[in-house]
Amino acid sequence: DTGVSQDPRHKITKRGQNVTFRCDPISEHNRLYWYRQTLGQGPEFLTYFQNEAQLEKSRLLSDRFSAERPKGSFSTLEIQRTEQGDSAMYLCASSSNRVGTTGELFFGEGSRLTVL
């Protein structure tokens, strides 16, 4: 499977614990995005990387959230001191902005977080 993969698919944690999600994008894609989606809503942009550089962070991304893409390949999203309001589906997507590509976003299956 050469699509975007996310791990874990589901995570249940107690309030105050830290969690980390991993995203492996399509290998030739240089852009990687993190979104958050709650029930009945569209995905909300959190942050994106071009190669290893984090080019933008949404104001939704509080200081408890941190994302990295150290080698320009896979990325991690860490949430520290989780709160019940962090419960959501965390979606990763990748794309290419190289000449000849459409810039289409390819999404992973998401990581569903439940904070008790």
Added chain:
Amino acid sequence: KNQVEQSPQSLIILEGKNCTLQCNYTVSPFSNLRWYKQDTGRGPVSLTIMTFSENTKSNGRYTATLDADTKQSSLHITASQLSDSASYICVVILNAGNNRKLIWGLGTSLAVNP
């Protein structure tokens, strides 16, 4: 204000029937418009991408139309199947080459019953 509105919010049809979903947008400057299908608990999957100059684009039983003058798009599903049951989301890209400026609709929830 940049907005994407979809209608209906939800729709129930019988297997084999056709249906049309609507998307109205007030986004400027417009780059392109995308329709995504999202199954419950899964990530969105792209169905079509349409640029300003395209009026219609098909992908199997899915046909999208775009009227850039009236800022309306539609997604027509022909001969529906049970597996078409999902949320269909209209997304408008604010400008070219920058995926972070996506304006998402809230989606139409489609249920196809046998």
